Amino acid sequence: MSKLYVPKNYKPLLSVKETEKAIVLLKDFFQLALSTELSLTRVTAPLFVKSGTGLNDDLNGVERPVKFPVKDMNETQVEIVHSLAKWKRMKVTELGLESGFGIYTDMNAIRADEELDNLHSLYVDQWDWCMRIDENDRTIDCLKEIVKKIYRVLKQTEFFVYDRYENIKPCLPADITFVHADDLVKMYPGKSPKERETAFCKEHGAIFIIGIGGKLSDGTIHDGRAPDYDDWITPGPDGRPGLNGDLMVWNPVLDCAMELSSMGIRVSKESLKSQLEERGCPERAELTFHKKLLNGELVQTLGGGIGQSRLCMYFLRKAHIGETQVSMWSEEMLRECAENNIAIL
Template sequence: MVKTKIQKKYKSILGEKETEHAIVLIKDFFQLALSTELNLTRVTAPLFVRSGTGVNDDLNGVERPVSFPVKSMNEERLEIVQSLAKWKRLKVTDLGLKPGFGIYTDMNAIRPDEDLDAVHSLYVDQWDWEMAIDEKDRTIFFLHEIVEKIYRCIKRTEFFIYDRYDNIKPVLPEHIEFVYADDLQREYPDLTPKEREAKVAKKYGAVFISGIGGKLPDGSIHDGRSPDYDDWITETGDGHRGLNGDIIVWNDVLKAPFELSSMGIRVCPQSLTAQLEERGMEERAKLMFHTKLLKGQLTQTLGGGIGQSRLCMFLLRKAHIGETQVSIWPDKIHAECKKKGIKLLQLK
């Protein structure tokens, strides 16, 4: 993993107290905009789920969840969620939601295997959302329509903050650009995926990179994706594969690409089977979640997550995610932040 580094000495535009006030403003404004734009109803989310059910998100397939035994349940093990990618689909199915309607929630996760840097922490907070869709909507074009709606919410929130703090100037372009991971690999074959992201994010200001997780023309993948939630194998009909992607903006404070959201159309029984086979994980088909999906018992959905602390970090022009959330950091990060003039919210 390439770590995102703080480039130079830095001074926050807002003080700590102003920052805390601004975080509340952003969160309240954005979630209302998002729920209105996508027809989402807020639901309450779990902090932990049962082990061995296939419900927890294992991200790239290798990250270890935090787990613990429960005395009152005969020592059955539960796991702290790493995201709610699959739980949300179960919830949409349980609620019986019709296409065009969905849910959103505050997701709080712990990811102990995260490589810590300026944008990655042990604690993850995001708006997790999921909406029911028709089978006919399993297209890259429909996905891009939803991306544009989410981007409009981000743009409106940026102006909302500028309207209250006029020294935080808007920087996002009017429109988000759509690119494909395989096209980027062909255009920049000698660059790493992170370097390709930097090229297009700096060029356009905001991009949606489609086809994350599937094999590229050279056999590599742009970035890791578990095989059992996003569909990254289905052909799009325009010469590409993958019905998912990431919203990435150019972060001028960090001089780096900055991921705000990961999302996608969820796997159908056929794409789940194909993706499990490609990753050599066919044994997962026996788990509760996967069994339901393969039997056609789950609603077809589209969903994703939008980082709360990351969005606040970007809109408030912060240099470290520890300025918009409280986590735990190693001594070397505390020392680096102190040297660069960064005040973390977590007390040393």
């Protein structure tokens, strides 16, 4: 069955033609503001990488990448990226960037195992970014400062849209609220991680949940994270694990918490070993990327991804991600959308 949520009396604030123009304006503004705020230079990204190198993002470790053999390379297997979490670290190292400077790129991916709904698509487009940091910057305070900078860019983008389309009213709060995933466990006993996100985000409007992937006080994890890019095991000053997190905003159209970005300080040699052991996959240490990291050949970085279509969907007040990107949907979902003023591109 279709997992479409239809907002009551939904009517787009922009026509399809206006939406297409607004998407270009919004993306151009956001990426310039982001690169300026974080001192990032643009680089060109791969659409696929060689299988068996450990370069692709394994997400939760169960999603299957789209693979194909290359005829002119002796049938070498390559796979479409899920994201560029590890590739970016190698690129920053290769460029020899100094601490405080980094890269961003347009990342296009296919996630064939995605469950399709208002927010999730087979096609993923995001700004993947990554910056070099010093070893002594592997702290929650450093991560929070970067989150605040990104939130400033979100606020600027919100005004940019409102200045051009007066019927799209700003609604982001003045500041973003930080919370550890373990705090949410204690604040909302008996609720699922998704229910905790919903309750807290509805109250605060814009939140950053710290500690995605690490074990919480009740023995669970808030959400899955691969063991080889974000550091979710190193404890902060309060002893709780996690140097990463998710940035979420309250979506007034869908009446739900909406993740716009995930980011984190990347693993050190020590935390990589620990996380591989905890996830039961120590054999990954023999892959190309992991060997480089364990041999001290990669610089320390902090990075993340920001969904492009999701960002446009949020700021243009759309009910479905298919209103801001072209992908594939079930016939049932397309029919429901057509019947409810949701103009899928």
